[in-house]
Amino acid sequence: MSKLRVAVIGAHGRIGSEAVRAVAAAEDMELVAELGRGDELETLTRAGAQVAVELTHPDSVMDNLEFCLANGIHGVVGTTGWTEDRLARLNSWLDAAPSTGVLIAPNFSIGAVLTMTFARQAARFFESAEVVELHHRGKADSPSGTATRTAQLIAAAREDAGLPRQEDPTTHGLPGARGADVDGVPVHAVRLRGLLAHQEVLFGDTGETLTIRHDSLHHSCFMPGILLGARRVVDTPGLTFGLEHFLDLG
Numbered sequence: 001m002s003k004l005r006v007a008v009i010g011a012h013g014r015i016g017s018e019a020v021r022a023v024a025a026a027e028d029m030e031l032v033a034e035l036g037r038g039d040e041l042e043t044l045t046r047a048g049a050q051v052a053v054e055l056t057h058p059d060s061v062m063d064n065l066e067f068c069l070a071n072g073i074h075g076v077v078g079t080t081g082w083t084e085d086r087l088a089r090l091n092s093w094l095d096a097a098p099s100t101g102v103l104i105a106p107n108f109s110i111g112a113v114l115t116m117t118f119a120r121q122a123a124r125f126f127e128s129a130e131v132v133e134l135h136h137r138g139k140a141d142s143p144s145g146t147a148t149r150t151a152q153l154i155a156a157a158r159e160d161a162g163l164p165r166q167e168d169p170t171t172h173g174l175p176g177a178r179g180a181d182v183d184g185v186p187v188h189a190v191r192l193r194g195l196l197a198h199q200e201v202l203f204g205d206t207g208e209t210l211t212i213r214h215d216s217l218h219h220s221c222f223m224p225g226i227l228l229g230a231r232r233v234v235d236t237p238g239l240t241f242g243l244e245h246f247l248d249l250g
């Protein structure tokens with residue numbers, strides 16, 4: 001059987017360099033290109049890439065995906081910074097390339113995917129919910145894509161259950177102390193040397209709290225999700241948002 005031809009964009013970065021090693025070690029894949037900043041995107045077509053794993057920066061990801069989709073290359077995207085506007089532009093490129101697929105995964109680690117699943121399940125049972133994400137100091141964006149997605153899922157589950165949007169009871173204080181408001185769910189971002197990627201989802205109601213915590217301790221935790229995404233995206237045209245769609249979570 002022929003091997004899946006996979007390229008990595010952002011190949012010299014923290015997660016990209018790990019992805020290069022993981023793709024190269026996968027028996028069913030061939031690593032056909034490793035692109036860093038300034039490298040020509042045409043390398044992807046010359047190398048015959050079928051899938052591009054995109055792990056760069058919110059400022060770079062749109063141009064890279066526009067090129068990939070214009071050339072029939074599927075995308076597995078870990079880069080953050082997704083807004084409604086960006087998703088609409090991506091969908092318009094996908095409309096013009098109907099047999100091509102893109103997976104955007106706010107987080108490729110199984111523990112983080114389960115955290116989001118459990119948080120969505122718990123959301124309707126608690127009056128209040130907040131998210132705290134903690135990352136290394138080199139991270140470009142805040143809050144993290146995972147925390148934003150988690151808060152959106154919590155807010156949607158609350159709305160589905162008929163719960164009101166959370167009101168902030170604070171009347172006095174310093175700006176920013178209550179975090180960012182994501183659909184009514186406060187999200188707090190910590191940046192600390194020594195950390196990698198961590199998240200706590202806090203729920204509270206009368207007389208009890210529930211905390212769901214996940215810790216990514218090494219970039220290797222993202223690799224099974226990236227490889228799964230590459231294998232599945234070639235048979236999944238259109239946009240898939242979230243690795244959970246490629247997992248059987250019961």
Ligand SMILES: NC(=O)C1=CN([C@@H]2O[C@H](COP(=O)(O)OP(=O)(O)OC[C@H]3O[C@@H](n4cnc5c(N)ncnc54)[C@H](OP(=O)(O)O)[C@@H]3O)[C@@H](O)[C@H]2O)C=CC1
Pocket residue numbers: 009010011012013014015016035036037038039055056057058060064077078079080081105106107108109139145222
């Ligand atoms: N979904 C997930 O599970 C995960 C997602 N991420 C996300 O992945 C992204 C990268 O994170 P991280 O590896 O820590 O960041 P790094 O800064 O370590 O790596 C990004 C790399 O991409 C390069 N780059 C930037 N623009 C381009 C471009 N146009 N073409 C090719 N290479 C480019 C950078 O080059 P230069 O250094 O010159 O700027 C850098 O080498 C972030 O958005 C992060 O949030 C990270 C971990 C897990």
Ligand SMILES: O=C(O)C1=N[C@H](C(=O)O)C[C@H](O)C1
Pocket residue numbers: 080106107108135139140143144145146147196197198
């Ligand atoms: O920049 C990182 O490191 C990470 N980025 C992703 C995010 O923003 O959610 C995933 C994970 O948290 C690591």
